[in-house]
Amino acid sequence: MLPVALAAALALVLVAAVVLVVRPGPVADWLGGGNPPATAEAVPEPTPVAVLPGADxxxxxxxxxxxxxxxxxxxGVPELGSRVNLAVADVATGQPVFSWGEDVPTVPASVTKLVTAVTVLAARGPAYRITTRAVAGPNPGEVVLVGGGxxxxxxxxxxxxxxxARLDDLAGQVTAALGGTAPTRVLVDTSLYAGPVHEPGWDDDIPTGGYGASITALMTDGARRDPVEARKAAAAGQHGAVRVAKPDVVAGQAFARLLGLPADAVAAGTAPVAGPTAAAGTPGSELGSVESLPMxxxxxxxxxxxxxxxxxxxxRQVALARGQPASFTGAAAAMDTVAAELGLPAQEMALADGSGLSRTNRISPSLLTDLIALAGNGSHPELAAVFGGLPVAGWSGTLADRYGATATTTGAGAVRAKTGTLTRVHAIAGLVSTADGRLLTFAVLTDDVPPDGLVAARRALDRIAATLAACGCR
Structure with a gap:
């Protein structure tokens, strides 16, 4: 029988699944809280249907x-190319069930985000919020906007x-804190982050192609140039968006406008350090702060x-939590450290970024199945939060339009997984309920797919997961 802790963790998975499937539409809407923007149209919510069979x-x-x-x-099908590595394990016990090159580090693409998720949940905790602050500058009327990431x-x-969190809320706090002093200038402090804003292993089109951006400690809307148009595109299933080249500068200019200042009143700067007994309004004293959604x-x-x-x-939050520089290299080192602290085989992982955009990343399938089993076995309850966002086959996220073919329909609703795609690289890792109701974790990574084989490779990966869902395999 499953231990009580595991049953509780799996209950969290299913509760998270309900959160995701009750509200159809773009992912941003599913995860939102509070009231929608005034420009949004009310859409009737359909009655939710059953998905994701519970574990027996x-x-x-x-x-x-x-x-x-x-x-x-x-x-071994040609659609998956010459390098296919796979691991299947039982979630309850962590026991390996089947392997094929399971310990071979392979280019993971966006499956890397599972490692990022687990390490940041371990390092920061599910309730942690990122703070953006405004402090008094060195001269009267100057406001320093401090990026917190x-x-x-x-x-x-x-x-x-x-x-x-919103800059207009922060601007209101600053105006109140300044009292009768009129703002004169905005200084933008992004010193929290170090190193390059683009990872050297990224393809040349990543910074401009809509799926990546300059990584700075201060930005708005994920560096999207037009968040309203980006939301409309996301509603239509298009998640790439034009990004601004200097997210920190653009954010500072937006904040200046909210304070009634022109764009040329913005400059780079560093927040003064205020003493512990500094009076309000003295350089470095806090004028306001806003907090992000919880981790x-x-x-x-x-x-x-x-x-x-x-x-x-x-x-970078993992890096900050472990005293590393908030950079690509610092984050990679910190994630490696946290993975080892969790007892995962960190020697089977070499990371260059947290998104999976870098082709120099390497992760083994067995590390991924170990990671998913650890998050689901109840020994680290905070890690169960990783399951809430996993796409559901044939229903949500990057799996919404997959598992509809005859050979894969058995996986619809039974597979929850993170996908990964780069040119010639395709991966999938997550959970699957077998025909008997046993919950397994699986990871399939392939990084030598024929250049024009994207659709065929995805179907081949889906057949593997759907086969696990269909069989008792005893």
Whole structure:
């Protein structure tokens, strides 16, 4: 029988699933809190239908021989290329069920975000919020906007991420704190982050192609140029968006406008350090602050929408929590440290970023199945929050339009997984309920797919997961 802790963790998974499936539409809307923007139209909510069969605590564990017989013919197909590595394990016990190159570090693409999610939940906790502050500058009327690393910060109610912290709220606090002193200048402090704003291993089109951005400690709407248009595109299933080249400068200019200042009243700067007994209004004293959504919600956004900018911000939170520089290299080192602290085989992982955009990332399938089993076995309850954002096959996120073919329909509603895609790289890792109700974790990584084989590779990966869902494999 499943231990009580595991049953509780799995209950969290299913509760999270309900959160995701009750509200159809773009991921940003599913994860939002509070009232929608004034420009949004009210859409009737349909009655939710049943998805995701619950785990049966008494279900038999598939045999290695049974799983091998079912999956071996699917692993060596040409659609998956010459490098296919796979691991299947039982969530309740962590026991390996089937493996095929399971310990071989492979390019993971966006499946990397599972590591980012687990390490940031371990390092910061699900309730942690990222703070954006405004402090008094060195001269009267100067306001320093201090970036804390919240990528979801909005300018106003029309922001891309519902429920996000807002600059107009912060501007109101600053105006009240200044009293009769008129703002004269905005200084933008992004010194929290270090190193390059683009990871050297990113493809050349990442910074300009709509799925990545310059990673700075201060930005609004994930550096999207037009959050309103981006929300409309997301509602139509298009998640790329034009990003601004200098997110910190654009955010500072938006804040200046809210304070009644022109764009040329913005400059780079560093917040003065205020003494512990500094009076209000003295240089460095706080004029206001706003907080991000809690970490559990940020993780949901990152995984559900495969949000690369949010992923890089959360990776830097791991770095900050472990005393590392908030940079690509510092974040990678910190995630490695936290993975090792959790007992995961960190030697089977080499990271360059937190999003999976870098082709120099390497993760083994067995590390991913170990990670998912750890999050689901109840030994670290805070890690169960990773499951809430996992897309549901045939229903939500990056799996919404998959598992509709005859060969894969058995996986619809039974598979929850994170996908990963780069040119010639395709991956999937997550959970699947077998025909008998046993909950398994699986990871399939392939990084040598034919250049024009995107659709075929995805179907081949889906067949593997759907086969696990269909078989008792005993």
């Amino acid at each position: 605590p008494n279900a038999p564990l598939p045999s290695t021989e049974g799983v091998r017989a079912a999956l071996a013919p699917l692993v 919240d990528p979801t910060l909005a300018v106003d109610a029309k922001g891309f991420y519902p429920g996000a 559990v919600r940020l993780v949901d956004i990152m995984i559900s929408d495969s949000d690369n900018v949010v992923a890089e911000a959360l990776a």
